[in-house]
Amino acid sequence: MKYHTRKWIKPEDLNPNGTLFGGRLLEWIDEEAALYAIIQLENQKTVTKFISEIDFQSSAKQGDIIEIGMEVTKFGTASLTLKCEVRNKMTRKTIIxxxxIIxxxxxxxGNAKPHGKTEVEYVKDRLKS
Incomplete structure (x- = not known):
């Protein structure tokens, strides 16, 4: 799994319990999945179709740094399926x-558009011509 994004937990990211608000984390995961898919599929018109059940295993508190990891598990005709893990850099525990994520x-x-992709590509490799 590659971890591309880090977030610093600030007061506006907390729930009434003083820990990371789950809704904020899900927002960050959805955005990260969209950015990852847009870059992989080379199409800005890429949307979230499905997010499976989530499993909160630990949390984060103000001042902690978390990182969001994404991994491709499948290329469909017009879709990209991802797996995600978020971990707390301070405690080294998996958060979720x-x-x-499809x-x-x-x-x-607004119709599904075949993308023709079959494997993960890196921007640095696309630039080599």
Whole structure:
């Protein structure tokens, strides 16, 4: 799993218990999945279709730094399936795992658009011509 994004937990990210608000974390996961899929599929019109059950295993508090990891598990015809793990850099504990996030590539009319991708590509490799 590659960890691309880090977040610093600030007061506005906390719930009434003084720990990381789950809704904020899910927002960050959805955004990270979208960015990852847009870059992989090379289509800005990529949307979230499905997020499987989530499993909160620990939390984070103000001042902690977390990192969000994404991994491709499957390339569909018009979709990309990802797995996610978020971990707390301070405690080294897993905060949440999401086994399946399905992102779909769309055309200009909002219909599923085949992307033709079959493996993970890195931007640095696309630039070599």
């Amino acid at each position: 795992t999401v086994d399946k 992102m779909v590539s769309l055309d200009e009319n």
